[in-house]
Amino acid sequence: MALRLIADFDLRKDVLPWLRAQLAASAAAGAGGGGPGVLENNYECLRVLNVERNRNIIYTCKDDEGNVFFGLYDYQTKQNEHLYTFEKDLQVVSCSVNREKTLLATSLVQAAKEGKSNELQPGSKCLTLLVEIHPINNVKVLKAVDSYIWVQFLYPHVESHPQPENHLLLLSEEKYIEQFRIQVVQEDGNRVVIKNSGHLPRERVAEDFVWAQWDMSEQRLYYIDLKKSRSVLKCIQFYADEHFKLMFEAPLDISLSDSGFKLVNFGYSDLQDQEELSKRLTLCVFTNHTGSLCVCYCPNFDSCEQITYSVFYFHKGHSKTFTTAPGSVDSRVTKGITFLNLDYYVAVYLPGHFFHLLNIQHPDLICHSLFLTENSEVIDMLPHSPLQSLSGSLVLDSCSGKLYRALLNQSYLLEFLWNTRLDCERMALLHCVLSCGRDPRRLEAKIIQWISENISACHSFDLIREFIIASSYWSIYPETSNMDKLLPYSSLLTWDTEIPGITLVTEEIPLPLMKVHSFKGYWEKLNSNLEYVKYSKPHLYYNNSVVRREWHNLISEEKTGKRRSTVYVRNILDNAIKVISNLEAKNLEPRLTPLFQEEDNHQQLLIGLMVSELRDHLLRHLQGVEKKKIEQMVLDYVSKLLDLICQILEASWRKHNLHPWALNFNRQASAAEFAVFHIMTRILEATNTLFLPLPPGFHTLHMILGVRCLPLHNLLHYIDHGVLLLTEAAVTRLMKDLDNTEKNEKLKFSIIMRLPPLTGQKICRLWDHPVSSNIISRNHVKRLLQNYNKQPWSSVMDKSSFSVEFLPLNYFIHILTDIESSNPALYAFEGHDNVDAKFVEEAALKHTAMLLGL
Numbered sequence: 001m002a003l004r005l006i007a008d009f010d011l012r013k014d015v016l017p018w019l020r021a022q023l024a025a026s027a028a029a030g031a032g033g034g035g036p037g038v039l040e041n042n043y044e045c046l047r048v049l050n051v052e053r054n055r056n057i058i059y060t061c062k063d064d065e066g067n068v069f070f071g072l073y074d075y076q077t078k079q080n081e082h083l084y085t086f087e088k089d090l091q092v093v094s095c096s097v098n099r100e101k102t103l104l105a106t107s108l109v110q111a112a113k114e115g116k117s118n119e120l121q122p123g124s125k126c127l128t129l130l131v132e133i134h135p136i137n138n139v140k141v142l143k144a145v146d147s148y149i150w151v152q153f154l155y156p157h158v159e160s161h162p163q164p165e166n167h168l169l170l171l172s173e174e175k176y177i178e179q180f181r182i183q184v185v186q187e188d189g190n191r192v193v194i195k196n197s198g199h200l201p202r203e204r205v206a207e208d209f210v211w212a213q214w215d216m217s218e219q220r221l222y223y224i225d226l227k228k229s230r231s232v233l234k235c236i237q238f239y240a241d242e243h244f245k246l247m248f249e250a251p252l253d254i255s256l257s258d259s260g261f262k263l264v265n266f267g268y269s270d271l272q273d274q275e276e277l278s279k280r281l282t283l284c285v286f287t288n289h290t291g292s293l294c295v296c297y298c299p300n301f302d303s304c305e306q307i308t309y310s311v312f313y314f315h316k317g318h319s320k321t322f323t324t325a326p327g328s329v330d331s332r333v334t335k336g337i338t339f340l341n342l343d344y345y346v347a348v349y350l351p352g353h354f355f356h357l358l359n360i361q362h363p364d365l366i367c368h369s370l371f372l373t374e375n376s377e378v379i380d381m382l383p384h385s386p387l388q389s390l391s392g393s394l395v396l397d398s399c400s401g402k403l404y405r406a407l408l409n410q411s412y413l414l415e416f417l418w419n420t421r422l423d424c425e426r427m428a429l430l431h432c433v434l435s436c437g438r439d440p441r442r443l444e445a446k447i448i449q450w451i452s453e454n455i456s457a458c459h460s461f462d463l464i465r466e467f468i469i470a471s472s473y474w475s476i477y478p479e480t481s482n483m484d485k486l487l488p489y490s491s492l493l494t495w496d497t498e499i500p501g502i503t504l505v506t507e508e509i510p511l512p513l514m515k516v517h518s519f520k521g522y523w524e525k526l527n528s529n530l531e532y533v534k535y536s537k538p539h540l541y542y543n544n545s546v547v548r549r550e551w552h553n554l555i556s557e558e559k560t561g562k563r564r565s566t567v568y569v570r571n572i573l574d575n576a577i578k579v580i581s582n583l584e585a586k587n588l589e590p591r592l593t594p595l596f597q598e599e600d601n602h603q604q605l606l607i608g609l610m611v612s613e614l615r616d617h618l619l620r621h622l623q624g625v626e627k628k629k630i631e632q633m634v635l636d637y638v639s640k641l642l643d644l645i646c647q648i649l650e651a652s653w654r655k656h657n658l659h660p661w662a663l664n665f666n667r668q669a670s671a672a673e674f675a676v677f678h679i680m681t682r683i684l685e686a687t688n689t690l691f692l693p694l695p696p697g698f699h700t701l702h703m704i705l706g707v708r709c710l711p712l713h714n715l716l717h718y719i720d721h722g723v724l725l726l727t728e729a730a731v732t733r734l735m736k737d738l739d740n741t742e743k744n745e746k747l748k749f750s751i752i753m754r755l756p757p758l759t760g761q762k763i764c765r766l767w768d769h770p771v772s773s774n775i776i777s778r779n780h781v782k783r784l785l786q787n788y789n790k791q792p793w794s795s796v797m798d799k800s801s802f803s804v805e806f807l808p809l810n811y812f813i814h815i816l817t818d819i820e821s822s823n824p825a826l827y828a829f830e831g832h833d834n835v836d837a838k839f840v841e842e843a844a845l846k847h848t849a850m851l852l853g854l
Contacts, residue, residue, distance in 0.1 A: 004409035011401030018080040048401050049095040050267045053155035053216045060092050084133055094150040094267040098166045102134035102192040105151040105168055134192045147173035150266040156219050156240040176207040210256050213264035213285055217391030222285045231256050250512035254297050268398040286341040291525025294360050296339040313363050314512050317533035323503040324354050340389045344435050351384040365495045370428035373501040410436040423460035424499050434474045448651045465491040465686035472640045479633050481525050488541045542617045544691040547609045572608035579607050583639040592653045594660045598729045600696035607693040642695050652679045665737045669708040677705040703730035731763050
């Protein structure tokens with residue numbers, strides 16, 4: 001199943017055995033009641049009423065006489081407690097217990113039974129009570145009205161010691177919300193009673209609302225009121241210092257004028273028929289620790305021929321309206337649409353019809369969300385009972401009485417990734433799996449295995465490029481907030497391919513108007529997101545465009561010999577050394593591939609430049625983060641890029657059972673080497689587009705494999721188009737290891753002619769051949785004569801100094817000898833020792849003899 005539901009609480013397992021024991025003990029003591037058999041036969045009377053902030057669960061059941069039993073399951077101790085019993089046959093609307101478990105608030109209505117007299121106060125429909133339960137003592141009537149009331153204690157304090165004042169919210173069906181302040185005192189030891197119970201202070205929190213949602217973890221109240229038929233979402237934050245604030249107002253482009261009255265997460269009553277509730281609109285607010293704010297909305301519908309729902313991404317400044325047409329044979333809908341908060345994702349599903357995973361952190365491209373319709377294997381495995389998303393990842397199945405932690409099922413999503421054939425699903429699943437964040441090394445190995453099997457199967461995006469960018473992002477993202485705005489999440493900027501079964505409309509929406517000016521925690525992050533939407537266009541995502549320009553400048557300076565300050569270059573190379581050291585420190589296992597075994601100056605410059613530029617980028621935009629922490633994040637990020645490339649190569653070598661000593665020029669290339677060469681070419685293609693660095697030694701290894709795997713004309717074509725780079729280490733090995741057969745001579749000569757002059761002069765000395773001697777001689781002569789001014793020469797030459805009497809050659813050598821003797825500094829450079837006029841003469845004669853076939 002795509003969703004992994006881990007049961008934290010189950011009424012049948014965690015409460016029912018204890019209740020049986022309690023009722024059996026009560027019956028044995030002669031206290032009345034129907035005994036344990038009552039619960040066996042009437043299990044449906046046992047149900048969850050509320051889940052408090054500390055995850056304590058309040059439940060209720062009835063005995064055979066209709067008495068209402070209230071119990072509490074302590075989430076920390078895993079123990080059950082009896083709270084209170086009403087010896088009247090009533091139906092519970094709502095219930096809540098304060099943190100100290102000394103007060104119980106509940107609202108009750110008359111049980112729906114024919115011929116039964118009203119046991120409540122005359123003329124009242126709903127009775128709201130406040131009960132002292134430590135020990136059980138006084139009962140105070142808070143409300144006796146002709147409308148439903150819901151109750152909820154606030155839990156703003158995180159300390160464990162008792163608080164002198166409790167705060168209780170009352171929500172009325174008449175569309176107002178009140179807060180009661182309840183002071184308690186201790187009498188006779190541990191006995192807790194309400195102080196001044198005859199007059200409890202109260203204040204109006206909100207009124208004229210049509211919808212409200214309680215966030216028990218963050219102690220926030222979201223509600224919607226109608227202003228001139230316009231829906232406005234508001235949020236009130238309750239604080240530990242006994243006050244509350246209106247945090248924001250946000251207009252919603254939805255119509256709620258005739259939708260009735262609805263509450264979310266204010267207890268779980270069975271007053272209304274579930275099928276009737278499913279026909280009402282579904283609306284809920286989701287947040288997470290990154291400062292996201294989403295409103296999910298689905299209007300009521302009677303069939304699933306076409307279902308439309310909207311998600312307002314307030315933290316991104318736009319909304320998306322999705323229309324799906326599952327086309328199921330059974331178009332009847334008995335349950336409503338379900339929205340579940342999964343941290344970075346929102347799950348949207350209708351059992352038997354469709355399942356969507358919406359990326360709320362990066363919703364811009366539709367391909368980063370997963371849309372499944374008419375996929376019976378996935379959709380039929382979803383829970384068919386309605387689930388209610390509580391705060392965070394908590395989910396309640398009120399029908400079965402189970403409380404779950406909802407997580408994405410990483411193993412199942414990986415399996416699905418292997419089986420899907422749609423590029424849009426591959427993209428969405430790749431990001432979804434990486435966001436799970438569990439055992440990243442093992443996860444990356446499995447994804448790399450999948451990439452190696454599907455390297456050419458994906459046409460809409462580059463698998464390697466997307467994996468490197470996405471995995472590097474998730475490796476550093478949890479380090480600090482705002483990383484989602486500064487580091488690239490994907491290699492794609494646009495997505496134009498249609499998603500099967502989905503129609504999407506994206507619209508800009510007004511941003512929430514913040515009503516406070518000082519922010520902490522979540523509100524600081526939300527405000528930062530809103531400020532970013534307002535002022536940061538275009539996006540601030542890092543890219544290597546500056547690095548590309550600076551790297552080309554440095555390489556150009558190297559070729560012309562006009563390198564800038566050595567201190568600047570040294571600092572850049574030191575950055576690269578730090579990255580490689582950081583990488584090696586985290587990977588202690590020996591490598592199969594011969595990487596990091598040479599000083600690849602060009603790649604080290606690129607690594608160092610990326611470190612420098614990325615560090616400056618983060619320092620500019622990450623205010624308040626220590627410089628040392630930013631520097632470490634940069635090293636980790638660039639190290640991760642290189643490590644992922646190494647992992648892909650290592651996996652390919654391991655799969656094809658290659659070893660460094662297999663790269664022998666005297667053997668014919670195997671199919672395994674062809675496969676590794678192909679994957680290295682795809683890695684190069686992926687990194688070149690984004691101008692990402694490669695591990696030092698990559699180009700050398702790639703070149704050696706290219707020589708072994710490609711015919712000469714293809715090899716030279718790859719070299720001329722920059723696919724294969726002639727590194728000094730690779731060419732040196734070629735010159736030393738290849739013998740001088742006609743085929744190899746042609747190869748060596750073709751490569752030498754493509755080398756930069758300085759590198760070519762060094763390499764030619766490694767090849768003992770007339771061709772290389774000729775090239776060395778030409779370079780030597782060119783250097784001697786480039787500033788030569790012709791002067792009158794004596795016509796008398798000592799012929800005894802020449803091995804062959806050939807006047808043009810003798811005269812030329814005489815000139816060179818004279819220049820060398822008068823200007824020794826002209827040829828005093830690296831790799832030029834033992835190259836003089838005598839060497840030029842011998843090389844000329846050998847080359848002439850070779851051309852004449854002598």
